[in-house]
Amino acid sequence: MDRAIVYAGSIPLDTDLLRAGRYTKAAFGNLASMLYGSNVAAASGLGYAVSSSTLSLTIYAGSIIAPGVMDVSTIGGNGGGLGADTTAVTCQYCSPAAQTVTLPGTGNTYTVYAVCSEQDADPTVLPFFNASNPSQTQAGIRNSGGALPVRRSGVITLVAATTPPIAPVGGYVVALYTIVVPQGATSLAGVTVQPGQIFWPTIPELATQALLKASTEPMTLVTGNGSILVPAWASRVELRVIGGGGGGAGSQATTTASSFSGAGGGGGGDAWGIYVVSPNQGNGLAITVGNGGESEQTGGTSLVSYNGQTLLQAEGGQGGTFYSTTGSAGGVGGNASGGTVWNQSGTSGGDGQCNAYTFSGYGGDGPWGGAGRCGNQGGRNATRYGAGGGGSYSATADGTVSGGGAGYQGCVLYRFLP
Structure with missing residues (x-):
């Protein structure tokens, strides 16, 4: 100079x-x-x-x-x-x-x-x-x-x-x-x-090992509602949301002459995408995680919003239900929207009873499996994110309700990118 x-x-x-x-x-x-x-x-x-x-x-x-x-x-x-x-x-x-x-x-x-x-x-x-x-x-x-x-x-x-x-x-x-x-x-x-x-990005942000480490690590799992600030070095975020699983249908009879074998709950939807963000904008990402549905209940919707706009969302799976005294249909899997990589509907739950015939009544799997199976005098709870609960067959006595298994909660995964 x-x-x-x-x-x-x-x-x-x-x-x-x-x-x-x-x-x-x-x-x-x-x-x-x-x-x-x-x-x-x-x-x-x-x-x-x-x-x-x-x-x-x-x-x-x-x-x-x-x-x-x-x-x-x-x-x-x-x-x-x-x-x-x-x-x-x-x-x-x-x-x-x-x-x-x-x-x-x-x-x-x-x-x-x-x-x-x-x-x-x-x-x-x-x-x-x-x-x-x-x-x-x-x-x-x-x-x-x-x-x-x-x-x-x-x-x-x-x-x-x-x-x-x-x-x-x-x-x-x-x-x-x-x-x-x-x-x-x-x-x-x-x-x-x-x-x-x-x-x-600033030179210290680009030059530090923290940036490389943060942008190459596996996605972070979020299992509850909250917000996440955008780091100073990030310009994009990768997001995946899974809706909550639906609950399985219960049973209240000991013979097939009545509501004997309940259907399984549906799995939550699955949306995945990559979106532009900025550390200078708003208050970061707002996260909502859907709950798993109890017996015969629909699971909650999981979503991520940014600056008041929903980026992507995954609806919960529907609960297994009895559509008649001797007929039980599996819950439909939840829908997904907003993803830029994919939008996949959840797996439907297995049907239960159809008159004198009975079926498996298993819950719909989530992305990582975990569906609840049908169970005697009580369906089994789902065990992994977004999976549906199993239906119940039989009861201790006619008129006594044996509840279906609960669906598993949804989740959100994220990873910031430079």
Whole structure:
């Protein structure tokens, strides 16, 4: 990098400081280009929060590095200063405080753009030497009292529009977020906000073994409701949800002349997919895990939502039932939706009684088996995630209910990806 050289006894010039600033800016720009590549833009910070009452969102403080020029106009002056220099260099632009952006309408797709430019700021009335009387100072040039800017700053101005604004001379325009606003919406609650390809992982995040370890480990199992924050290095998440298993049908007779052999409960649905996420968005992933159904009850739905939108879900298997005094149908497996890898319906439970004929009444398997089998005077409970309970056959006495086996609860598996 270049550095300014000065000598003892020489008359100090304004350009000594101005040249040092240019050397520093060039050095920073070269370093940024080495890290990200030439003509590449990258953002840090600039997370957001949507309004639940208006069509606006707040963009938090942050910075952007993007292509620019050394100085689009003269810096300094009054007989000195440095002239404009349009040499291309990577520049830093900052937004030191949160800014609120209001969308111009509804029923359209809008993008929040960061307009990056350099502006002269901090006007100050400076003291100047009086050439006629060096012991006296003047307030501003020629003692006019006029203020002069003392700082050239890279700034970020935010604009929401359907098309990119024109970049300022020597500046740059960056797409931060894209927002699909439904027709007639009055707020951004539940509206999808998609981050642009401007948010890069930091070097420490990419260089650590933690990133490699986290992105290659097996999926993490979640068995209860809760939320999960998106780690700073992640841009995607792999998710699999399994619905709860249905319960098997009970029995209340000792002969086939009545409700003797109950059907099995259905297995929960199974949805699997990969989705885009951002550490700068919302409060992470919200997880709901479906419970297993008790005797003859449907299992609960498992799902994962992000920023108020359901990514994927798997319904619970239906319970085994008696559709007549001597007829029992196996529970239908739960449906699945939203998966990008697959959406598989759960396995149906086995039928039980059909008049004087009786069948197995086994529960439907979950993804890892575990269906409850039919059992004398009580169906057996399922033993693995999403499996259905077995039906019951026989009872201790006519009219005494022997319950079907319970379905096993659902689950959610996740793994964040870079």
